[in-house]
Amino acid sequence: MDLADLLEIKEKELRTRKPIRLRCCLAAGCVSSNGQAVKESLDKAVQEAGLADEVEVRQVGCMRLCCEGPLVAVDPAGILYQKVAPEDAASIVAALKGGETQVKRGDLNHPFFTKQMSIVLENSGEIDPERIESYIAADGYQALNDALVEMKPKEVIDAILQSGLRGRGGAGYPTGLKWATVAKMQGSKKYVICNADEGDPGAFMDRSVLESDPHRLLEGMAIAAYAVGADQGFIYVRAEYPLAISRLHTAIKQAKQHGLLGSGVLEAAFTFNVEIRIGAGAFVCGEETALMASIEGERGTPRPRPPFPAERGLYAGPTLINNVETLANVPSIVRKGADWFAGIGTEKSKGTKVFALAGKITNTGLIEVPMGTSLRTIVEEMGAGAPDGNQVKAVQTGGPSGGCLPASQLDTPVDYESLQQLGSIMGSGGMIVMDQTTNMVDVARFFMEFCMDESCGKCTPCRAGTVQLHALLDRILRRQATARDLELLEELCDLVKHTSLCGLGQTAPNPVLSTLRFFRNEYLELLQPEIGAPAAFGTPPKPDVNPTG
């Protein structure tokens, strides 16, 4: 396999493409709304109408607007059918030839679609994720060829540095710097790990990338491996994503068969193998040192850094760990150039960011917008605000490590620094909208319960602190707390934040701190007047009191 072969596959694929194409979304959201049956009945309807030579029914990845699934798009007519039922197949096929159909049509000129800018999701909803030819036809693996044939590893790293790409897992560390550190390390065996342990509740960006465009990730990993001098890669995926796992397996198998993974990739002197490791439901395994422990078959507990994984990581070798979205950006940067990428976004945050828009919002689904887009654009224009005439009250970003921003801060541009200043974080990209019916103290308790359950138990501030914080929030919600409890809550937040071992504990107080900052009133309303000394700490709450009041 070399460039000529790639181009040949591409040409063949484009040549055999039929004039009319029906794209059926078969990512997890639409699959759970019966998308598979829709595709099958469309297949059948096309056969019955005798249009098999003209019409192609293709399974594709996520088409973004999950709330209206199952989605079917028609090319080249540019129609998006929503909430398609298997019974609608015949009328949709009839409509291709001038017939009528009652199926609901989506508005592709809605800001939800027009304000998006696709880099990571470029092929999502376009290509068949289970056919490598489909990816190659979309110029897939050409970036890997460019890198292997025309660039030295150092040049690849320079390109990534120059592009300004920062880690999309949440912390925003410059990707190029990480690569350069690993590349510099001496060591015969280096590793590249893709962190696909998307544990944040309310985030499904990585899942969509894995399900919609798995080859893009493999290509990104291969380029990263070439740049840092690794020959072994691991993808650590959550067990909760069975469809993503099966598509990754398919993709790896196909890439090996085509000589795009394994030894002598694209006939260059470069060897790279990828293995999948399946997580087992531990949020803390999203932390890089815990993730590596888990790959080694141990309990997923983090360890202090330094040494950083770049120096001493998996099996004690220098290890590069990047998030799915970060690696998915890489092929585009190599193919289109660092300057092109650096031209998108804000001064310090380059490129685009994928968000999973969910919660109390009209249009839920997946969006990819340039960095610096305001929350207002995302929530009010693209998401079309809260449904049923309700008011947007807060936007939660960053999952249990992030914070809640009030509606008054909606003009904040989405970039790493702006969100951090407001006490939230960019996070991996979950964006949950809340309306006035949502009780913010309850939300804070919800996240604290999450952190309490997910704390691995290794360090005391996190193990014990989250339990106590949860108990305090519970007391407040049960209207049993006093001003002194609130003081204690804030003090403890500070302690847990500054003394925990890993990111989980260090960020666990964030949802509490940010709701205290912007919605302090809701806490104060629940407090009881002080009577004597505060009650014994951690006493079990009375069962007869209504928790949400």
Added chain:
Amino acid sequence: MTVPSVPSNHGHVSYAAFSLMETTVTARSEAPPRKPLEHPSGDKRFKILEVFIKRLQHRQDMLIEVLHKAQELFGFLDNDLLIYVAQQLRLPPSRVFGVATFYHYFTLKPKGAHTCVVCMGTACYVKGADRVLAAIEQHAGIKAGETTSDNQLSLLTARCIGACGIAPAVVYDGAVTARQSAEDALERVKGWTNGSR
């Protein structure tokens, strides 16, 4: 604790003997070398697991993969199974136990005939997953994480199944179902269990 040395044909030692290891270790080490044995229960699934482990070359760092496979085959990980895995990988049972209990995905108790997983991710939560869960809990007379006494229904919660676009989502016997209300959920679960007890 460490595993006492096992005979060279470690892949075939009867798990029963092994599970009694602590009491019979002296007797066993004095016993003459024995022929490879089938698993005493005659359960074919052990054979499948053994082949799987062999294919992984008994690598100890593949413990989590092996546990996944074991759970896939048996539905849950009971003590004997964990000890069997420990012995196959030549790991201390404490280590296997530690890993199996650390990860939420592994379950050490048998599941009911039907499972119902309520997603409690943020998106589902703000859209009322807590009410769905409460309704099922009340109907079935169990708490999340428990199984009804007639072994018909296991009620579980998930941290996020990534189906936020169709929240609140509930997984009935493996099928993700979109936009569930408390009534929808009760409708589905009613056929599976006859109410409390």
